[in-house]
Amino acid sequence: MSLRPVDSSALLIDGKLVPGSGGTFAVTDPATEEVLGRAADGTAADMDAAIDAARRAFDGTDWSRDHAFRARCLRQLRDALLGHVDELRELTMAEVGAPRFLTAGAQLEGPVNDLGYFADLAESYSWETDLGTATPMGIPTRRSLHKEAVGVVGAITPWNFPHQINFAKLGPALAAGNTVVLKPAPDTPWAAALVGKVIAEETDIPAGVINIVTSTDHGLGAQLAEDPRVDLISFTGSTATGRSVMAAAAQTLKKVFLELGGKSAFIVLDDADLATACSIAAFTVCTHAGQGCAITTRLLVPRERYDEAVRVTANALSGITVGDPRERGTVCGPLISAKQRDRVESYLRLAVEEGGTIECGGGRPEGLDRGFFVSPTLISGVGNDARVVQEEIFGPVLVILPFVGDEDAIRIANDSPYGLSGAVWGTDPERVARVVAGVRTGTLGVNGGIWYSADAPFGGYKQSGIGREMGVAGFEEYLETKVVAYPAT
Known part of the structure; x- marks a missing residue:
């Protein structure tokens, strides 16, 4: 056949x-x-x-x-x-x-x-x-x-x-x-x-x-x-x-x-390896051009290391291969349609209108004149109440947010109509356990743990x-x- x-x-x-x-x-x-x-x-x-x-x-x-x-x-x-x-x-x-x-x-x-x-x-x-x-x-x-x-x-x-x-x-x-x-x-x-x-x-x-x-x-x-x-x-x-x-x-x-839908939080605690965690967050949001409901699209980092996290994450996003999905090195392929690309680009314009800064990306990749591509993008400088933070964009777009202490990280993660997935990075098992218990979401990966499996139930809290x-x-x-x-x- x-x-x-x-x-x-x-x-x-x-x-x-x-x-x-x-x-x-x-x-x-x-x-x-x-x-x-x-x-x-x-x-x-x-x-x-x-x-x-x-x-x-x-x-x-x-x-x-x-x-x-x-x-x-x-x-x-x-x-x-x-x-x-x-x-x-x-x-x-x-x-x-x-x-x-x-x-x-x-x-x-x-x-x-x-x-x-x-x-x-x-x-x-x-x-x-x-x-x-x-x-x-x-x-x-x-x-x-x-x-x-x-x-x-x-x-x-x-x-x-x-x-x-x-x-x-x-x-x-x-x-x-x-x-x-x-x-x-x-x-x-x-x-x-x-x-x-x-x-x-x-x-x-x-x-x-x-x-x-x-x-x-x-x-x-x-x-x-x-x-x-x-x-x-x-x-x-x-x-x-x-x-x-x-x-x-x-x-x-x-x-x-x-x-x-989902607008899942990637929480990096202050005792985590910041560079590794932020680089993985960047890779994750670009996987299949961010077109996944469980993809983590809000990166939460300690306020005292916010500038460093922005720099590391932007560098990681800028180094991710965008292009033909048939090529073995491609991580970020196209969006599914012109309609979806238009939707993502409208959110990038909205981010600037809401006072945000486009740290990298923000448009179509150079050299890709055909195909529905959007460059991996990092948005900084907005609060958790911004529409680009609260609404599902479904593209390779990551928003970075500062927090002060573990309880604040939990509060920000839960301040969303969604509760589908998420990630937590940290070295103190007791602190990690408290954050895991506090975040209201259907799946959580800890320090790179993968929950995806045939025998693992998948679904969400709230409007997820x-x-x-x-x-x-x-x-x-x-x-x-x-x-x-x-x-x-």
Whole structure:
């Protein structure tokens, strides 16, 4: 089977690869602005057919009850995708603009391999638990707790890490016994469409269990959220869109999982190696051009070393390679689109209007006349109440802020509508532990520790979302709980 992009203009509905009723739309390389090819443009009628297929597959087959079969199908999908990993890597760099080094991790190989974790979980999970015998109202009763699939899952995913987020929903949802309708972002349709092609042609996954509808019509997400045949909506994207999804899903009181925005703090305590910590903060914010909700974009440093931290961080950012994501040395590739570049540049202008100083970057890199690039940028001289500090920019933009003492660092870190991720650097274990305990966020890395893993739940506090993705906690988002009582004999 060829995975050439030209073959990616199909939807997956009810086990068949079908054209989109709306024709096709262009897929653009964000590093060159060239049209790579075309993707199927699904319509409301296509989405209706996909939901119907998922509903019939859940209600009319043994998919939700055959745990061993589901595990086998997930491993089959993993192995089939790994057989095409080099083709998928080229596609991911071209369509997503993801730097090559990331495709060995969260941009491709990591998420594909994670399907094996969820296959194992489907087999090892305690689907039934004996609650023992009790005598409610004097009646001897034997009780058991059963975990069952929710039903039809509507998955709506963004463009920044499409493989990671698509499989973080497909893996646990399918392992738990659900059927799925996946609506990927129109910026990166091939990352999902090619998976649909593999599912249809190289796996035993039954028709209707997975349906994939690529489309330029954002209204299809609302259609998926509102449809009463859908039992759960799993959405990753902006906080503003998450509110709309939650409101649409409320009409039928369906379960909702939301993984939303972030403005995470990178805290450098006064006993840390400042140069090392600031250099890592600089590298982190440039990874995939800063297009990650969990990327740390606020750098908090001791006030007495603020000027030194600004200098070190600016030097580190200026030395980071920006350019073609296919080149092995590239860390900071392009933004996904001209629209996103315009958004980031508007925040750079706003930073100056708010009294900030652009210490480095602040515009488009020299020598890159095509592609949606923005230079790694450091902003100083603003308070934590500035919009560039409070709002998610989604670009290679770092804001540096001073603090006085550990409690002040915690206060500033928590002074945000978000609470998704963060980092703490320091040498005193007790002080680090107090800061970790004080920061209200879903994940924290300490002194370079990496929390990203299939078995580690990911999600946020406050307006960063509801629920957790990945790990056992993420798997259980896709389950219902049933208690069954029998007369005790």
